[in-house]
Amino acid sequence: MSAAESLRPLTMALSKGRIFEETLPLLEAAGIQVSENPEQSRKLIIATSNPGLRLIIVRASDVPTYVEYGAADLGIAGKDVLIEHAAQHPGGLYQPIDLNIARCRLAVAVRKGFDYEAAVRQGARLRVATKYTQAAREHFAAKGVYVDLIKLYGSMELAPLVGLADAIVDLVSTGNTLKANDLVAVEDIMPISSRLVVNRAALKTRHAQLQPLLDAFEQASHANVATA
Numbered sequence: 597m598s599a600a601e602s603l604r605p606l607t608m609a610l611s612k613g614r615i616f617e618e619t620l621p622l623l624e625a626a627g628i629q630v631s632e633n634p635e636q637s638r639k640l641i642i643a644t645s646n647p648g649l650r651l652i653i654v655r656a657s658d659v660p661t662y663v664e665y666g667a668a669d670l671g672i673a674g675k676d677v678l679i680e681h682a683a684q685h686p687g688g689l690y691q692p693i694d695l696n697i698a699r700c701r702l703a704v705a706v707r708k709g710f711d712y713e714a715a716v717r718q719g720a721r722l723r724v725a726t727k728y729t730q731a732a733r734e735h736f737a738a739k740g741v742y743v744d745l746i747k748l749y750g751s752m753e754l755a756p757l758v759g760l761a762d763a764i765v766d767l768v769s770t771g772n773t774l775k776a777n778d779l780v781a782v783e784d785i786m787p788i789s790s791r792l793v794v795n796r797a798a799l800k801t802r803h804a805q806l807q808p809l810l811d812a813f814e815q816a817s818h819a820n821v822a823t824a
């Protein structure tokens with residue numbers, strides 16, 4: 597590693613919103629404060645109280661890309677996002693720690709009154725709308741259910757209401773979004789939480805700077821399990 601490289605701060609990719617909010621206490625546990633809140637500022641590069649660490653603010657689904665290509669040394673992304681990324685880039689990221697933040701579940705949901713079990717039993721070919729095509733494909737393949745997947749980028753809840761799909765695969769936390777749209781969850785696919793991801797090259801070349809941060813995050817994530 598060159599001298600200039602060793603002086604460069606570590607770059608951590610985060611999305612604003614819940615991941616940023618839930619990462620703040622983890623950073624604080626590592627003795628790190630952030631210089632500004634991305635909800636209020638339009639800045640995309642944010643300094644921290646640790647001159648050896650800066651944050652970049654990217655879309656949640658772009659975090660794995662920044663980290664894999666080394667534009668960020670590390671980042672935090674949901675398991676949902678990581679599964680979809682890994683389908684295109686298997687093994688590209690080191691995922692050492694489940695931080696137990698942004699917890700929810702991936703589930704199949706349908707319109708109230710739609711008999712999902714009967715449709716599956718009868719071998720009907722279901723139309724399923726989702727942003728999570730890889731996770732959905734694996735889930736229905738494992739069940740032996742034939743589906744036509746329709747890729748959407750958001751507002752999946754709308755699809756069964758306007759006849760685009762019979763079912764959706766989406767994230768569920770309180771269930772309020774489903775309820776507000778007369779949908780019901782009929783099957784859980786997997787629990788979801790966010791993980792720390794690390795660039796594979798940085799793991800070797802920037803090990804001395806990364807390790808204290810990984811240790812602090814690991815400790816703080818145990819506290820999250822205890823309070824979950």
Ligand code: ATP
Nearest residue numbers: 613614655656657674675676677698699700767769
């Ligand atoms: P993008 O901006 O790339 O479309 P997004 O809108 O899904 O992503 P967020 O809503 O900030 O981004 O979600 C970030 C992560 O938080 C998700 O990838 C998921 O792991 C988790 N998450 C999403 N919704 C919930 C929820 N309702 N409760 C808890 N965690 C959630």
Ligand code: PRP
Nearest residue numbers: 750751766767768769770771772773774
């Ligand atoms: C997520 C997800 C669901 C909702 C579920 O959306 O896509 O729509 O949370 O949460 P609930 O069960 O507590 O209602 P989010 O709030 O992140 O909005 P988004 O559409 O911007 O992703």
